[in-house]
Amino acid sequence: MAIKNRRISMDGKRVMTMEEFKQWLKKFDADKDGRISKEELRNATYETGGRFGRWKSRRGIRSADADGSGFIDENEISNLVEFADKYLGVRILYM
Secondary structure, eight states, X not given: OOOSSOEEXXXXXXXXXXXXXXXXXHTTOTTOSSOBXXXXXXXXXXXXXXXXXXXXXHHHHHHHOTTOSSSBOGGGGGGGHXXXXXXXXXXXXXX
């Protein structure tokens, strides 16, 4: 699933609404369990042209996984906003 509306900010980051961000993350949910694993987050990192995917995915899971399950579920996606801005080159707009 491609992002239909590709907006880019002045600093070169992809701009998305929270809903677009959730939809974008869902495309990496390989097992369709509704949660993002470390491996799935690593794939998102690589797709954005990022390097050091293993390190970044571990860091992303640690920063967003509030319940310690090792996965990011629907309730924890908002915790990924800072990670996405810093490591995925994605800026989230709240509308």
